[in-house]
Amino acid sequence: MGSSKWLKIIPVAFIMYMLAYVDRINVGILMPYIQKDLNINASAAGDIAGIFFVGYMIFQIPGGILAAKWSARKTIFILMILWGLSATAAGFVQTEGQLKVARFALGVAEGGVWPAVLVLLANWFTIKERARANAFWMACLPVSAMLMAPLSGFFLNYFGWKEVLIIQGIPPLIWAFVWYAVVKDKPSDAKWLPQQEREELLKELASEQGKGIKSEGYMAAFKNKTVWGLVVMYFLWMTGFYGYTLWVPSVVGTFSKDPLTIGWLTAIPFTCALVGMTLNSYWSDKRLNRTQHVAIPLLIGAASMIAGQFVSSPTLQMVLLSITAIGVYAPYGPLWAIPTAIIPAGVVGAALGLQNAIGNLGGYNGPKFFGMLKDSTGNYHAGFYFLATALVLAAIMTLILGKSISKSTNKNTDVDKAS
Structure with missing residues (x-):
């Protein structure tokens, strides 16, 4: 094209x-x-x-x-x-x-x-x-x-x-x-x-749509256990993801009091995240493997979160914050290829909507509980332990879901490869 x-x-x-x-x-x-x-x-x-x-x-x-x-x-x-x-x-x-x-x-x-x-x-x-x-x-x-x-x-x-x-x-x-x-x-509307x-x-x-499979609707997605496995996995990941994303500037703020310096320092982990996200997606496509390229970054992110609570050097803390950023961002590409491999084609559209709608509530869960733990303990340690636990559970859930991929039919494997 x-x-x-x-x-x-x-x-x-x-x-x-x-x-x-x-x-x-x-x-x-x-x-x-x-x-x-x-x-x-x-x-x-x-x-x-x-x-x-x-x-x-x-x-x-x-x-x-x-x-x-x-x-x-x-x-x-x-x-x-x-x-x-x-x-x-x-x-x-x-x-x-x-x-x-x-x-x-x-x-x-x-x-x-x-x-x-x-x-x-x-x-x-x-x-x-x-x-x-x-x-x-x-x-x-x-x-x-x-x-x-x-x-x-x-x-x-x-x-x-x-x-x-x-x-x-x-x-x-x-x-x-x-x-x-x-x-x-649509292309027919584009004069350019x-x-x-x-x-x-x-x-x-038109050829693809002619071969398309009619959606069974949201009720079919609600009744599918695998869909709910994906929803839970995504909720746990978003808990760790947004908990980290929304609180990392406050952690970086302990390194400096200058707003511009804080802004530049905060950009470092996210720059590393972009590189990690790109390389992980590319490698996942080359290996035709999804679950490992979701679960392993999540575990690495969790480990670096925990390790960060035992170092006091701002330089080491920044290194670990950057590794965590890679861990929580890298799964994006491979993750969205998993549903098409393990969910019936007639349900997958509704499943993706359900996964994104409910799973993103982790974006409330992470920042909220992190803040509560910060108030009750007076430091960031317990909050990061909580986020790390969510990431570990998300990785475990991904590996469980991955067993469904290994049992998928050749047709599903073709879809996964196309992803």
């Missing part, structure tokens, strides 16, 4: 979701200032960070349905406007309760974006291209953290945390119109796509 769609769709989607991920990164950088200004403890701070994911769950399934039955392009455009307004509104709050409401609304608006983009990519990229398209798009997660951590630190040298939230809430409002102007729902490329792409997509 030609390169036109890769140059148009992926970069615009990459920047769009990078802006969405800012709202999960900036709160960690700003949290020490929010705590001081609003006079709240670590447990309340965990609530503020995590309540986003309660809202995030609500619009996961409706967002995917709207994108599939109406328009992914228009759905994401509307959600970008709503999340930009919610993000900006967070900068005008006066109380802890108001900030929680703004964060909850932000989560609701952003919750529908992930499934809507998956629908859009399925309309544009063939099965053999889709894994690469997803990988390029999801690379925005660590890139966003790499860029926004130092940028937030820079802004904090000149503005308060409220002004920073307002400034960082404006770009989605602008990019929404870029998205709407460039992205189309060369005619020959359009015809070839539509022909291949």
Whole structure:
């Protein structure tokens, strides 16, 4: 296939979701200032960070349905406007309760974006291209953290945390119109796509859809034990993942008091995460192995979290924080190839929605319990032990699920290879 769609769709989607991920990164950088200004403890701070994911769950399934039955392009455009307004509104709050409401609304608006983009990519990229398209798009997660951590630190040298939230809430409002102007729902709508490329792409997509298997719906997914295994695994991983992501800037803040320095130091682990995420996904594809490339990084991340509680040197702590970042980010590529290998084809679409919707509640669980443990013990040790335990349990669950892959049929193996 030609390169036109890769140059148009992926970069615009990459920047769009990078802006969405800012709202999960900036709160960690700003949290020490929010705590001081609003006079709240670590447990309340965990609530503020995590309540986003309660809202995030609500619009996961409706967002995917709207994108599939109406328009992914228009759905994401509307959600970008709503999340930009919610993000900006967070900068005008006066109380802890108001900030929680703004964060909850932000989560609701952003919750529908992930499934809507998956629908859009399925309309544009063939099965053999889709894994690469997803990988390029999801690379925005660590890139966003790499860029926004130092940028937030820079802004904090000149503005308060409220002004920073307002400034960082404006770009989605602008990019929404870029998205709407460039992205189309399907190749037949794209005037910028060369005619020959359009015809070839539509022909291949039509051929794939003709062979498609009808979805059995969400009730079938709810009744499938393997689906719930994936949900539990993802919940445990997201508990460790977001607990780490949202609290690491506060840990780095013990190394320096300068906001810009904290921002640059926070970017180091996420830079390592991008490298680890890319190499692990590539190696997983080369070996055609998914479970080991999910479970082993999670165990490495857990071990480095625990080891970090026994060192006092800032340099060693930074090294271990970076290893942890690699461990919690690296599973992304291989993980999303597992469901297609172990879940019946008619259930897998609903299963992915259920996995992402409920599993992301770990994003509330991790920051919240980390904050509670910080309050009760006065240090970060117990919180990191809790997160490490979640990662270990996620790895064990992955290995259990992996036994299903070894028993899968040749047909499922073909799908796994295509992933």
